[in-house]
Each structure stands twice: as structure tokens, then as C-alpha cells.
Amino acid sequence: MKTIVPSLKGTRDFYPEEMAARTWLYQKLRQVSKRFGYQEYEGPMLELVELYAAKSGEELVNEQSFVFPDRGGELIALRPELTLTLSRMVAQRQRQLVYPLRWWSFGPFWRYERPQKGRSREFFQWNVDLIGVDTPAADAELVAIIATFFKEVGLSPSLVGIGINDRQLITAELEALSIPDELRPAVFHLIDRREKLPPPDWAAYARDLGLSDTQFTRLQELLADGELWKKSDSLRSLFAALEAYGVSDYARYDPSIIRGLDYYTSTVFEAKELTGDIRRSILGGGRYDNLLEAVGGEPLPGTGFAMGDVVITLILKQYGCLPPDLGKTTAQVLVTTFDEASSAANIALAMELRQAGLDVLGYPRATPLSKQIKFADRVGVNYILILGPDEIKNGVVTLKDLRSGEQRSLPRSEAIAELRKLLARHKSS
RNA sequence: GUGCCAGUAGCUCAAUGGCAGAGCACCUGACUGUGGAUCAGGUGGUUGUGGGUUCGACCCCCAUCUGGCACCCCA
Numbered sequence: 001m002k003t004i005v006p007s008l009k010g011t012r013d014f015y016p017e018e019m020a021a022r023t024w025l026y027q028k029l030r031q032v033s034k035r036f037g038y039q040e041y042e043g044p045m046l047e048l049v050e051l052y053a054a055k056s057g058e059e060l061v062n063e064q065s066f067v068f069p070d071r072g073g074e075l076i077a078l079r080p081e082l083t084l085t086l087s088r089m090v091a092q093r094q095r096q097l098v099y100p101l102r103w104w105s106f107g108p109f110w111r112y113e114r115p116q117k118g119r120s121r122e123f124f125q126w127n128v129d130l131i132g133v134d135t136p137a138a139d140a141e142l143v144a145i146i147a148t149f150f151k152e153v154g155l156s157p158s159l160v161g162i163g164i165n166d167r168q169l170i171t172a173e174l175e176a177l178s179i180p181d182e183l184r185p186a187v188f189h190l191i192d193r194r195e196k197l198p199p200p201d202w203a204a205y206a207r208d209l210g211l212s213d214t215q216f217t218r219l220q221e222l223l224a225d226g227e228l229w230k231k232s233d234s235l236r237s238l239f240a241a242l243e244a245y246g247v248s249d250y251a252r253y254d255p256s257i258i259r260g261l262d263y264y265t266s267t268v269f270e271a272k273e274l275t276g277d278i279r280r281s282i283l284g285g286g287r288y289d290n291l292l293e294a295v296g297g298e299p300l301p302g303t304g305f306a307m308g309d310v311v312i313t314l315i316l317k318q319y320g321c322l323p324p325d326l327g328k329t330t331a332q333v334l335v336t337t338f339d340e341a342s343s344a345a346n347i348a349l350a351m352e353l354r355q356a357g358l359d360v361l362g363y364p365r366a367t368p369l370s371k372q373i374k375f376a377d378r379v380g381v382n383y384i385l386i387l388g389p390d391e392i393k394n395g396v397v398t399l400k401d402l403r404s405g406e407q408r409s410l411p412r413s414e415a416i417a418e419l420r421k422l423l424a425r426h427k428s429s
Numbered sequence: 430g431u432g433c434c435a436g437u438a439g440c441u442c443a444a445u446g447g448c449a450g451a452g453c454a455c456c457u458g459a460c461u462g463u464g465g466a467u468c469a470g471g472u473g474g475u476u477g478u479g480g481g482u483u484c485g486a487c488c489c490c491c492a493u494c495u496g497g498c499a500c501c502c503c504a
Contacts, residue, residue: 064502125504261502308504373464
């Protein structure tokens with residue numbers, strides 16, 4: 001074997017089958033986003049590092065981004081997320097945009113992390129944001145979009161769920177426990193770790209942070225309290241709205257959801273697979289009411305979420321939700337090339353079909369029919385047309401259905417209409 | 430960035446430190462105007478890469494790359 005220059009760590013090659021899966025996913029996202037009236041947008045893949053500095057979270061920008069100096073010495077980042085780009089784009093036109101603003105996007109992102117199942121260095125992300133309103137109903141709309149998407153791709157509430165919490169609620173509870181403000185980020189992190197660490201380690205971590213025994217006990221009670229949300233006006237409204245949307249079966253209160261990014265101000269949520277072995281979250285999001293100010297705009301509330309393509313694709317594959325014929329050609333017909341003499345007639349026939357709107361493969365060489373039929377079979381075309389000397393003499397074409405194996409000859413002038421009929425029937429069945 | 434596990438044909442995997450193999454896939458033929466099934470035959474490898482130990486290395490040692498698991502972080 002010759003040496004092939006390897007692909008870069010953490011990148012993926014999209015062969016036609018994977019590309020078809022990605023496009024399929026994109027179409028689902030697009031459909032759901034549109035259904036809720038969101039508009040598609042896109043930002044640059046390159047941003048100045050300072051856009052992210054201290055707003056996304058130390059680690060994300062300092063350790064987990066691709067950063068390099070450009071020829072002028074400016075520090076450039078391959079975008080690790082979209083929310084700050086979105087905030088900048090909104091801030092730049094803040095006075096002329098119409099609110100509430102609803103935008104969505106699907107594009108590539110990069111994070112310099114150690115690749116693992118469900119995590120690559122280059123990935124695609126669905127971003128959906130609603131800006132200009134700070135109501136629980138706005139958060140509920142986003143959760144409803146997620147639930148609608150799950151339903152649309154065939155993931156039932158028994159397979160995936162959306163956990164919801166409010167950082168303000170937890171903050172208030174921590175204050176009630178006399179946990180000092182400066183300890184809050186650390187305690188948030190502690191809460192975030194609970195399901196990951198064995199209980200003794202978790203307890204040790206809490207002690208190391210300086211929590212007293214009573215504070216620790218109360219914190220555990222908080223996290224076990226499935227009714228805690230009832231103390232929060234906004235969470236009560238949010239869950240009531242989800243009821244109205246008819247998506248309550250996907251959503252549930254989860255006091256341990258905190259999220260890592262620093263810019264979330266109140267509502268936070270996260271979707272996960274409920275039963276399977278994929279532990280990484282499918283998507284995450286929340287409310288970020290200070291972000292516009294942070295990038296130099298006027299204060300403006302916002303809420304949104306992001307879903308990576310890697311985990312969701314694994315899950316869709318696992319549950320057989322992806323269409324089965326993704327690796328197949330999308331061509332509908334193969335026009336064979338019988339021999340050199342009839343080659344021109346075959347090319348002309350193929351072009352006629354294309355002009356009629358059919359997706360048509362030709363065969364760029366005269367070889368035995370057996371080869372061409374085998375090719376059609378393997379590539380996944382269902383119909384083939386044969387136009388050889390006999391057919392040309394009689395003004396007909398031979399149409400073969402590869403699934404049934406049946407074939408018949410029909411007047412050449414009727415070929416298009418007949419194919420359309422067969423394709424329409426096949427599509428509807 | 431840390432620790433652990435793995436890497437052999439296109440794929441899934443064998444091979445006590447002693448001749449690199451099987452199944453599937455692929456190609457050819459049985460079948461020169463007809464695919465799938467069956468049968469017969471065939472192609473395919475610098476054992477991830479580079480060093481070392483050894484008479485001899487897929488096997489042991491070191492480094493490195495890639496993937497996976499647990500961290501870290503997060504989509």
C-alpha cells in the first residue's frame with residue numbers, strides 16, 4: 001500500500017453516505033426551524049480571539065480553541081461557538097432589527113479537544129436563538145422546538161429527555177444557605193459534577209470547597225428536590241407553557257443542570273439520551289440576558305441552544321432513525337450504452353430524460369449489458385433503459401425494473417411518461 | 430492537557446518469539462442482449478509509523494500517530 005497522507009486528528013471525511021446523512025439532518029433542522037418562523041443566518045468561521053475572551057468561559061477560549069496569529073500578528077480563532085458572533089451581529093444592527101428576533105444556523109465549529117466517541121475537533125452545530133424577550137414563554141418556545149425536532153426524527157420521549165433548571169433559583173437557594181457569592185461558580189461546578197463522581201468523592205470535593213456539613217446536607221436535599229421548581233415563578237410559567245405546547249412528555253425539571261458556559265443568566269437546559277450508553281448530552285442551551293452588553297451593545301435579553309451533529313447522529317443511527325438508502329445514488333434511471341454504434345442515441349435519450357426533469361445516469365463506455373445492470377444494481381438505481389440496435393430499428397426502448405426484474409418494450413415517445421408514472425407510484429408506496 | 434486499552438487484507442477477526450490466515454466483500458469464469466442466487470477459481474499485506482532487543486518480532490521494549498474508555502471540558 002502506498003502511504004496516504006493521513007487526515008487530521010479529530011476531523012471526519014464525509015463520504016457520500018455520511019454527507020447524505022448530514023444533509024438529511026440539515027433538512028430536518030431547517031424544516032423545524034422554519035415551522036417556528038425562524039430565519040437562517042450565518043457568521044464568519046474566523047473571529048478575533050477577543051470576541052470570546054472572558055465571556056464564553058476561560059477554558060473554552062484558552063484551552064479548547066484553535067488559535068493562531070495571522071500575518072499581521074492578530075490572534076485569530078476558528079470559531080468554537082456561535083452565540084458571541086450572533087451577539088455581535090445583533091449589536092451591530094441593534095436599532096434596525098425587528099424584535100423578537102428569531103434566527104437559526106447550521107455550520108462548522110472547531111474545538112481543540114481530545115477526540116472520543118461523540119466528540120470530534122471539527123463538528124457541525126445547529127444554533128437556534130430568540131432575542132429581545134425575557135419571558136419564560138420564550139424559553140418554552142425553544143424547548144418546544146427541540147421537542148418537535150425529536151418527534152420529527154423519530155426519537156420518542158422514552159428515548160430522549162430535556163432537563164431544565166434556573167440558575168437564579170439555585171443562586172437564591174445557595175444564598176439562603178449562606179454560601180458566599182465568590183464560591184458560587186465553584187459550587188455550580190460541584191453541582192455539575194454530581195452525576196459524574198462517586199458519592200464519597202463528591203462529598204470530599206464539597207468539603208474541599210469549604211462547605212460546612214449542614215450546607216452540604218442542605219445542598220444534597222436541594223438537588224434531590226424534584227419540586228424545587230415550584231418556588232420559581234419563571235419555571236412555573238415555563239412548565240405551564242410547555243404543557244400548552246403539548247411537549248411536557250419530553251421536558252422535566254432537573255436541579256443538577258447548571259451548564260458550564262459563564263454567560264447563562266437564568267434558565268438552562270440540556271437534552272440527553274435516557275436509556276442508552278451515550279452519556280454525552282445531545283444539546284445544551286439557556287438564557288443569556290447580559291451578552292449583548294458584553295459585546296458592546298445595548299442591554300437586550302436572549303435565549304437559545306446549540307446541538308452538535310456528532311452525538312445526535314450516533315443516537316439516530318443507534319435507533320435506526322436514519323433513512324436506509326443514504327448510501328445509494330439519487331439517480332432514478334440508468335440509460336445503458338449498448339455499443340459504439342448506438343452510443344449517440346443513448347446519450348440523446350439520457351438528455352431527453354434530464355430535460356424532462358428526471359435524474360439520469362449514463363454509462364460512459366460500451367460494455368456487456370450484464371456489467372451495466374450489475375452497476376445499476378450496486379449503485380441503487382431502480383430502473384434501466386436499453387436502447388440497442390433492435391430497439392432503434394423498431395422505434396422502442398426496453399424498460400427494466402430492477403426490483404421486480406420485469407422488463408418490457410414500449411414506444412420511445414412514451415418512455416418519459418411511463419417512467420414518471422412508475423416513479424410516482426414508487427414514491428407513494 | 431492527564432491516565433488506561435487497542436491498532437493484522439476493503440470490513441469483522443485469527444495466528445506459544447519460529448512459513449502471516451479465515452469469513453464476508455471484490456475480480457474472473459460457468460452465462461458474448463440482462464443484475465441479485467449457486468458453484469469453481471483468483472487478486473489483495475512493508476502486521477499504523479520509526480527505532481531497539483533477538484539467530485529469528487504481528488508477538489517483547491522505547492518513541493510516535495490514530496482510535497476508544499475514564500478525567501478535563503462541552504455540541
